[in-house]
Amino acid sequence: MPTEVRGAIALRKALRQFEPDLAKETTKEITSFLKPVVKNARGFLPSNEEVPSGWVKRPNQGGRWANRSYDAAEARRGVSFKSTPSKPNRNGFRSLATIFNKSAAGAIYETAGRKSGVTGKFTPHLGGQLKGKGQKGTGRVIFRAVEEDQGKAKAGIMKALKRAEDKYYGRVK
């Protein structure tokens, strides 16, 4: 469960409106904490030779699996971050920063076996390690990277926001 904060989004809005340079500086600071995690996460993705050969994307491939076949480069491109606030989800939460794994193949590699176990003919051959908290917080790529980061990125972002707030109120006074 992400750390719940209050007023962070309003703060960033105020910064953007009244202190744009401070807003930019804060964004840079947040980015600096997220980049290493994302880089780490990309490193966990296997190359085309390491995954089962039948799953690798082939040129002119058609059918249902055309969009689901694995391509290492595409999967790496799909792992990234966002430092702007997201839209509210169904529970009413918005996040200040997000790390995501967008591609289909990347998501398959991330989550394969986390519910039913690493069994069968496909999942055991994927390699990697499932790490994280809870069933929905476990994965081989981004969740593993966040878990191994041990909350350093999160703490850094909080501190950056706090500093921005202090600077903002300092300047406003």
Next chain:
Amino acid sequence: MSLLVQIAAEFTGIKAFRKADNAVTKLEKSVKSLGRALGVSLTAAAFVSFAKAAAADEAAAAKLANAVKNLGMEFANPYIADYISKMEQQTKVADDELRPAFQALITQTSSLAKSQELLSTAINVSRGSGESLATVANDLAQAYAGNTKGLKKYYLGLTSAQLAAASFTEIQTLLNKQFSGASTQYLNTYQGQIDTLSLAFGNLQESAGRAFFTLIGGAGGSAGGANTFGRFLEGVGIGLEKTAQSISDWFVRQTMSQDAFDAYLAKRNQAPAPTPGKELFKKSSSNDYVLMKLEKDRQALIKKQLNAQKALTAEQKKQAALKKAGTIFDLAQIQIIAALKGDLSDEERKRLELQLALETENVTEAKKLTYELAIAQGLGVKLAQDLASLPAASNPFAAWKGYLDEVELQAKRIAAFTPMSVGAGIPATSGTDFGGNKIGTPVPNFTPPPSGTYGIGGGAPVVVQIDGKTIASALMDQSLSGNQAYVNRRTGGFD
């Protein structure tokens, strides 16, 4: 949908929540301002509890209606609702208490008139003894069924043995005598006045709750309903008039003596508390009359059905007795019974018992004895079971008739055969026959028989007989004789 790791999330609320939240906030403000105007403290939460009160009231009414329906008196539901309402006004007992008490009584007595009578008694006893109406009603219902244990707490002056021996009518008379007028006296006390207030406010809550539901339904949702209801309260202040009246009465009571207050109340057309046992519907005699008539018709129908049932049972008993008496003169049975008294072997005894069972049409016994007999005769268990459960045998001679008919047909055909006449169409030839006569010349010393004697060429048909009977019927009689030499059931043939 891509996988996400959210960092530093913030709850900003969902659109629907915000809308409802705004509506509730507005309602709170309206209610608080109204409360300030009245000098009382009111909150929106109170109105939610009113809605609950309305819902509970409706549920209780439905429960009583269902109980009455299960007793087959669904027709009386509107009258009962009217009765409860009037009872509430006159005795100042909340309908929440009246309904369960009435339900207990009507379920036990199955009589509308009796239940009304007992409810009046129960109210007086409850007010006089301090017990809750539900407890008193329950005790009366139990006493009606013969269990008088619960009546000890009312100190009727009877021992346990006397209570057990007394009839319900006697007990009811005692209760009425002891607690007569208790309800009237109670209403004149301070507590009675407070209860009156509480009842009025309780009814107000229910009315407000019902209004709330109505507005919710009209506005299409709880948020809209709350808004509309708040505006309604601000504009009109509906529903508080009755409370205001009750509060006013209370204040009036503090400023005058009891007699003056009674006169004041009498001026407001308050009806006196009911006298136990007397009808409550003096003012609504049409209802009363209808109820009484319905009750009477129903009782008459039940009595008629009961009498018819009794007559049928008596007739059936008579028939059974006659049949049993008839068996005394059954000779076959007499002979079997006489034979059973003799000295017999087990197998013979079983045979006779089986015969007796067949005579008396005792199927269970017959099956059992058939099985035992078969076992005793050394037949296998399975075969004995099969024998005991054999269905009715079909006629083994059914196919014979067809066969015999065919034989008869053949015989008729033979009898009807006309051979060609000698010499007709046969060319004359020289030569001699077996006797040495020349063919074509008369045989010497031969006298032909008279025509019509033999079957060929016409005449009487050939008839074959056995014991003077034709073959078909003779064979039939033989096989039906029961003689094992002629009948072989296993092979299906006959000798």
